[in-house]
Amino acid sequence: MRAGGDVEERSATWLELFYDLVFVVTVAELVGLLSAGSSPPSVFAYVALFVPVWWGWIGSTFYATRFDTDDLAHRLMTAVELFAVVALAVNVHGAFGETSRGFALAYAVLRGVLVIKYIGASRAVPEARPLTIRYARGFGLDAGLWFASVFVPLPYRFGLWALGLLVSFGTPITAGSLHGELPPHASHLPERFGLFTIIVLGESVVGLVHGASEQTFSLLAFLVGAFCVAVVFSLWWIYFDNLDGAAIRAAVAAGRTADYQRWLYAHFPLAVGLAAVGVGIDHLLVADPALRLPAADRWLLCGALAVVFSAIGLIHRTTDACANRPVRTQSLHRFGGAGAVLVVAVLGGPLTPFAVAGVLVVICVTQVILDLRERESTAEFSVGG
Incomplete structure (x- = not known):
């Protein structure tokens, strides 16, 4: 495993392109949610659900851009992520109602796999540990809150979603100079x-x-x-x-x-x-x-x-x-x-x-x-x- 910044030129891999292809379906489902009605509640639901979908893509993308690996373990974990993304798409339309548990579980799995990846990166790239351990803890708390929300009744479940996203967004924002020590790939x-x-x-x-x-x-x-x-x-x-x-x-x-x-x-x-x-x-x-x-x-x-x-x-x-x-x-x-x-x-x-x-x-x-x-x-x- 190599830190992405150590590679001068790098393009998206076929696996990353396939990952994006699965997100096409999820975005299409979100668009379908908005297309069904353009009232303020529909617009709110569209934007609110776009946040975890987009953030899920961001998490995988930033991991890939920093840690250049395409081994068997990475591919298998990506396969689990793809399954979680498909589950997100399946549960989008009822995410604020009858399928909210399925949506929460899918997102928790997606973030949980990312945590496992960062734990692996901390062992393979010792100089990256301050950042990877920070991410593993913050994103792990995010995943845990979403998983715990499955056992919480509506509408309090959504409070745990918001708290999890707040923790997850705050993790990289408050990382400070750690970003400069292990920057993402410039191209x-x-x-x-x-x-x-x-x-x-x-x-x-x-x-x-x-x-x-x-x-x-x-x-x-x-x-x-x-x-x-x-x-x-x-x-x-x-x-x-x-x-x-x-x-x-x-x-x-x-x-x-x-x-x-x-x-x-x-x-x-x-x-x-x-x-x-x-x-x-x-x-x-x-x-x-x-x-x-x-x-x-x-x-x-x-x-x-x-x-x-x-x-x-x-x-x-x-x-x-x-x-x-x-x-x-x-x-x-x-x-x-x-x-x-x-x-x-x-x-x-x-x-x-x-x-x-x-x-x-x-x-x-x-x-x-x-x-x-x-x-x-x-x-x-x-x-x-």
């Missing part, structure tokens, strides 16, 4: 986050296809679909055209662990928002393009897009700060885009799906154009300097 980790982002962005494509298939063909419906394709492509562009490992490299070079942790946690609202955009696009396409778009559907799509723009803006800001660059205008563009989308949500009551899609595509494509202009001006400044 592998951004790639892994990029792959997960592709997964949730793919839900927008699924929503687009489903919504289009439910609509009777007309020029108006075709244009709405085309606008939605442009929106999804624009979101891909502004995130992946700026994806790099500056935050991780800063943690390695200067111990600026707080910056890379902000980079990490900003990806949660990004994932939540991107998956919700797919539901919003689905509802937009299913609606009659010539009638007013229902307020709930308008707020769902615009709210999700605003969250996505804001999250990408935070990621831009963190990356620039880590790389010791002046904060570029890209983050301001993203925040401005979020504000513009919220204006559509607030004032767009009279708008049809065609009009809403038309305004949103203008906002999204403008974000791409602004990035291209800044890239061009930056290149000209570099040449002139």
